[in-house]
Each structure stands twice: as structure tokens, then as C-alpha cells.
Amino acid sequence: MLTIGKLGTSTGVKVPTIRYYEQIGLLPEAERSVGNQRLYTHKAHERLAFIRHARELGFSLEAIRDLLSLSDDPDQPCAAADAIAKAQLAEVESRLARLTALKTELERMVVQCAGDRISDCRVIEVLGDHSLCVTNHPTIDDAGQ
Amino acid sequence: MLTIGKLGTSTGVKVPTIRYYEQIGLLPEAERSVGNQRLYTHKAHERLAFIRHARELGFSLEAIRDLLSLSDDPDQPCAAADAIAKAQLAEVESRLARLTALKTELERMVVQCAGDRISDCRVIEVLGDHSLCVTNHPTIDDAGQ
DNA sequence: CTTGAACCTATAGCTGCTAGAGGGAGTAAA
């Protein structure tokens, strides 16, 4: 049985994050020691490693919740898991496309800026005027992703 | 003078967002009509367009705050603006690299999954075991970005 | 037996908005 701290270091997940996952029901409630400290089994370790890996691959906690409930049910068809992974792939591909457009604009901006005063600064100028952009870069909702 | 609604439609920024920008001091407090409604000048329109464009290019509100105060000061050297843009470019490039690694893993996962039961599902299997990955894909902090 | 790290709960904060409640203002027709 592992304490929460050991579980954290062995999975690379911070302690408050583990407690948070328990709170939102992604991890089951842990057993407790006599002194009320959480104790984790090998199974919990596996489950947390699964969650972390999925987070690293960009899956949302909601998607992970679904994936976990699928993995708890080994006789189910795997089409649903497949669909979640495909959706995530599509999401990543679209982010890639948007980021590539951003990169183009930012490079142009930085390269062209030769002035030494703000008044001739290409960066400031381009930001003030979208028509100076070559690509139809993403709208606000997508840019931060 | 524009009402907040007109300003919103003409810049593509939602009304509550404009109020939010005012609240956090990114836009100056607007003049008010007799009936206490916000009224915007052409200058405010330009400033908001600048903000929106910078957001589209992925700059954080903090970075935008700095860029705006630079652009308010046309005699300053533009090195600072340049540095912010370069940092943003670097950020975008690193996100691109990380997302490309994710894409590789997700594609492998999806392509290899030929089983029809969860018990042979490649997606679930890979998520449970990072060593099945070919790349050293991002850590958790980066994946969602 | 004391120190100090690791644990506990509960609450608030982070970014960048978005949604909702509950009302006032402005315009145009009936």
C-alpha cells in the first residue's frame, strides 16, 4: 500500500492533483489508514498512470472518464474507445493546422521588424491591422488551444 | 460614438468580453451616455481590434497589456515588442513540436486498433502503458495547450 | 520526546472568458 506522496512521485502526478481526481470521481475513494491517511493499491497506481498518460496525450478529463469506464468492461466492443481516440486525433490535427498558421504570421512579424522605434515597429503595426496578415489565421476561440 | 453592441459586432468581440477587458484594465473606462450606457470612440475601436488580433495570434492578455503600453509610447525602442513577439513565436513552435508528437502517438493508436473487444483494444492498452509509445511525448503541463 | 516532513480538510485563486438573474434604457408601432 502506498501513501499519496509515494503514489505521486511514482506516477509523476502531484499530490493535490490526485486528491482532485478523487474529488471529481476519476479515482475511487482511497482506503484510509488508522490515522485517516489515504492508502493506494497497485490497481490505483495503474489507474492513475492511465489517467496521466491520457492527459499527456491531450485527452480531456471527460474523455478519460469514458475511456476508464470502457477499460473497466473488457467484453465491450472497442469501437467507442476508438471513436474517442479518433476525435482526439482530429482535435490535435486541427490545432496543428491553426498553430502552423500562427507560426507563419509571427515569423513574418518578427523577421520584418527592422525599425528601432515603436513608431515603425512591424510587430505593433501588424497587430493593429489584420489585413497585413498573409494567412487567414484562427479566430480567438482557437488560438489559445 | 458606438454603443457596446455595435463595437462588439464591428470588431467581432462579444459584449461581455468587452466589459471584461474594461474590468481588468485592458480597455480604459468608457464614457457613458445620460442613461449610463457605454459609448466608444474610434480610438477605442482601434484598441479593441488590436487586442483581438493579438488574441487571435495567441498572445496572452498579459503580453497584450505590455504590447499596448508600448504602442502607446511611439518613441520607445521596439526591442521590447520584438522580444514579446519572439517569445510568442517560440511558444508556438514548441507547442507545434509537442502536438506533432501527440499526433504520431494517436495515429499509431488508432491505426493499430483492430480488435473488436476492449480486452484487445490497442487504444486502451497504449494508454495504460507509456512504454508502448514511440515518441517521448509531452508531459502533462503542455498537452492541453 | 521532540522535531520535521508528510498528511488532512476546506477554501480561494489562476486564465479568459461565458452564462444567468434581475433590472433599466432606447426605439418604434398601435
Next chain:
DNA sequence: TTTACTCCCTCTAGCAGCTATAGGTTCAAG
């Protein structure tokens, strides 16, 4: 003038996915 309608106002709470802080308890080592 009343009604109807859309826009506007403030204030508060909520979203993801944590992270930080406060104030207290437990555990292992020396």
C-alpha cells in the same frame, strides 16, 4: 400612451484543470 422589444446595466457564479494557502493532524526518525 401604452406596449413591446431589443439592447444595455451590474453582480455573481461557473467552465477546465488544476494550484496555492491556511490551519491543523499523523508519522517516522533521532
